[in-house]
Amino acid sequence: MKAFELHEARSVEDAVALLGKYNASAKIIAGGSDLLGMMKDQITGPSLPYPEHLVDVSAIPEFATINRVSDGLRVGAGVTLADLEASSDVNAAWSLLAQAAASAASPLIRNFGTLGGNINQRPRCWYFRGTQFNDCYKRGGDFCFAVTGKNAYHAIIGGELCYFVHPSDTATALVAMNASAKLAGPDGQRTVPFEEYFVGPREDVLRENVLKPGEVLVEVLIPTPPANTRSAWIKVKSRQVYDFAVASVAVAFTEENGTWKDGRIVLGGVAPKPYRATGVEEALQGKSITDNIDNAVQRLTSAARPMSDNAYKVTLAEALIKQAILKALA
Ligand SMILES: Cc1cc2nc3c(=O)[nH]c(=O)nc-3n(C[C@H](O)[C@H](O)[C@H](O)COP(=O)(O)OP(=O)(O)OC[C@H]3O[C@@H](n4cnc5c(N)ncnc54)[C@H](O)[C@@H]3O)c2cc1C
Ligand code: SF4
Numbered sequence: 001m002k003a004f005e006l007h008e009a010r011s012v013e014d015a016v017a018l019l020g021k022y023n024a025s026a027k028i029i030a031g032g033s034d035l036l037g038m039m040k041d042q043i044t045g046p047s048l049p050y051p052e053h054l055v056d057v058s059a060i061p062e063f064a065t066i067n068r069v070s071d072g073l074r075v076g077a078g079v080t081l082a083d084l085e086a087s088s089d090v091n092a093a094w095s096l097l098a099q100a101a102a103s104a105a106s107p108l109i110r111n112f113g114t115l116g117g118n119i120n121q122r123p124r125c126w127y128f129r130g131t132q133f134n135d136c137y138k139r140g141g142d143f144c145f146a147v148t149g150k151n152a153y154h155a156i157i158g159g160e161l162c163y164f165v166h167p168s169d170t171a172t173a174l175v176a177m178n179a180s181a182k183l184a185g186p187d188g189q190r191t192v193p194f195e196e197y198f199v200g201p202r203e204d205v206l207r208e209n210v211l212k213p214g215e216v217l218v219e220v221l222i223p224t225p226p227a228n229t230r231s232a233w234i235k236v237k238s239r240q241v242y243d244f245a246v247a248s249v250a251v252a253f254t255e256e257n258g259t260w261k262d263g264r265i266v267l268g269g270v271a272p273k274p275y276r277a278t279g280v281e282e283a284l285q286g287k288s289i290t291d292n293i294d295n296a297v298q299r300l301t302s303a304a305r306p307m308s309d310n311a312y313k314v315t316l317a318e319a320l321i322k323q324a325i326l327k328a329l330a
Contacts (some may be wrong), residue, residue, distance in 0.1 A: 001040050008056045012184045012218055018055045019214040020186055027051040028216060030058050030078055031112040033105070034121040041131055045139025047206050057116070057216065066090060072223040077116030077216070081105070081170070084115060094222050096250050099233040100173035106242040116217045119171050119181075119197075120209060123164035123272075124244055125154065137162045137205045152309040153238075153246060156317070158271035162201035163307060165269050166208065167244050171198065172268035173233060175276060176250035179222040185215035194220075198273030208272070226254050226262070230328035234320055235268070245269035247313055249320045251328055258329075260284035265325075267317050270304075279303055280321060289325060297321045 006029075007022075009015035019026050029035050035054075044050050057063055063078030068089050075084070075097075084090050084101035091098050105113060127133040127145035135141025146154050146163045154163040166172075174194045181192050197209055211217070225231075231252040237243035245268045253263020265277040279299030284292055297318040304314045 001036075002042065002050055004039070004051060005053050006056055007053060008059055011060060012062070012216060015055055015057050015060065015216050016184055016186060016214055018053075019216070022053040022055075023213065024049065025051065026053040026055055028116075028120075029054040029056050030114040030117040031080070031109075032117075033109050033113045034117055038122060038129070041129065043129060043131070043134075043139070045134040045136070045141055047140025048134075048138075058114070063114075063116070063218070068092075072221060075115060075220045075222070077119075077219055078114050081110035081113050081115065081118060082107070084170075085110065093225055094177060096173040096177055096231050096233050096252060097170060097222065100169040100235075100248075100250065103233070103235045103248075104169040109242075115170060115220060118168050119174070119220075120211070120217060121167055123208065124167045125162075125164040126150070128164060137201070138164065140206065146307070150309065151307040152312075153244075153269075154307055154310055155271050156304045156306045156310055156313045157275055158200050158202070158273065159305070159307075160200075160202045161205050162272065164272055165245075166198060166271065166273050168274075169235065169245060169248060169268060172245075172248055172266050172274045173250045174220060174222070175274040176231070176252045176264045176266040177222050177225070178252075178264065179220055182218045182221060183211065183215050184218050185212055189218070191221065194274075195276065200272045225252060229254055229263075232324040232328040234324045234327070236316065236320065247317050247320055249317070249324045251321070251324045253325075253328070255289060255329070258288050258290060260287060260289050265321055267321070270313055270317055277303075277321060289329065293322050293325060 007018045063076040065076045067074045081101040235248035236246045248268035250266045254261040267275045280296045283296035
C-alpha cells in the first residue's frame with residue numbers, strides 16, 4: 001500500500017474542515033473495510049486518484065449513537081452493522097434495517113464496518129475492482145468491460161454506460177423505510193431522502209450518491225412506520241457463507257383486509273441504485289394482494305433491460321417480490 005496521511009476528526013465541523021483543506025486528495029475513512037481494500041489493490045484511474053489524506057470520522061461522538069425520537073429513529077453514520085443488528089431500538093419498529101445489516105458481509109466485517117461506510121461503499125463490479133481495468137468509465141476511462149464481458153451479476157435496470165449494481169444492503173432497506181440522510185458540508189447541513197440520495201450512471205457515471213466535495217453523511221433519520229405496517233427482507237446470495245446480493249428485496253406496506261393501501265417495494269442487486277418497483281406498487285394499489293400479486297410482479301419485465309448473461313435476474317426479482325410480500329402478510 002502506498003503512504004497516506006491520517007487525520008483524526010473530533011467533530012463534524014472538524015471533518016468538514018479537514019476535507020475542505022485537502023480537497024480532492026482526501027477521502028473519509030470509517031471502518032476502512034471497503035476503502036482500504038481499494039487502496040491496497042491500488043484501484044485508481046483517470047478520475048480516481050489514490051487518496052493522499054484520510055479523514056477518520058470514527059472518533060466523532062455523535063456518529064456512534066442510536067436515538068429514538070418522537071417521530072422516528074436517528075442512527076449515527078458511525079454505528080457498526082453489528083450494533084444495528086443487535087440494537088433493541090432498531091429492532092423495535094425498524095427491523096428491516098437490522099435484518100439488512102445482519103445479512104451484509106461477515107461477522108468480522110460487521111463488527112467494524114459502519115452504516116455510513118456501507119451506504120457510501122464503492123461498486124463491486126469485478127472490472128472496477130480489477131487492477132488491469134483502469135480505463136473503465138467509472139474510473140474515468142472510456143469503456144465498460146461488462147457489456148461484452150462477464151455480466152451475470154450486473155444490472156438489469158437503470159444501466160447506461162455503466163452497469164454495476166449498488167452493493168449496499170442497508171441502502172435497499174432505507175429506501176423502503178422512507179428514510180433520509182442528514183449531511184454536513186462547507187455550506188451547512190441538509191437533509192436528503194434516500195430515494196434521491198443515490199446517483200445512477202445516467203446522472204453521473206463517476207459517483208454513486210449526491211454527496212458534494214467536502215460533505216459527510218452525519219446520520220440517518222427513519223420515520224416511525226404507519227400503524228400496522230407489514231415488512232419483510234429477503235436476500236439471495238450465490239455463496240451462503242457471506243456475499244453481496246445477487247438480488248434482494250425490502251418491502252414495507254400497509255393493507256386492509258388483504259387490500260394493498262400504501263407502501264414501498266425496493267430491490268437490491270439489480271440496478272446501480274436501490275430500485276423502487278413503483279410499477280408493481282401501482283399494480284397492487286387498492287387491490288386484493290393475493291389475487292393480483294402474480295400479474296403485478298410482471299411489471300418488472302417491462303422495466304428490465306437484461307444483459308447477455310443476467311436475464312435470470314428478472315425472474316428471480318419477480319419471485320422475490322412475491323415471496324417477500326406473502327412473507328410479510330403471513
Ligand atoms: C468481504 C466483504 C464482503 C462484504 N459483503 C457485503 C454484503 O454482503 N452486503 C453489503 O451491503 N456490504 C458488504 N460489504 C461491504 C461492507 O459492509 C462495507 O465495507 C462496510 O459496511 C463499510 O463500512 P466501513 O465503515 O468499513 O467503510 P469505509 O471503508 O471506511 O468507507 C467506505 C466508503 O464510504 C465512505 N464513507 C464512510 N463513512 C462516510 C460518511 N460518514 N460520510 C460519507 N462517506 C463515508 C468512505 O469515504 C469510503 O468511500 C462487504 C465487504 C467486504 C470486504
Ligand atoms: S459496469 Fe461500470 S464499473 Fe463495471 S466495467 Fe462497466 S463501467 Fe466499469
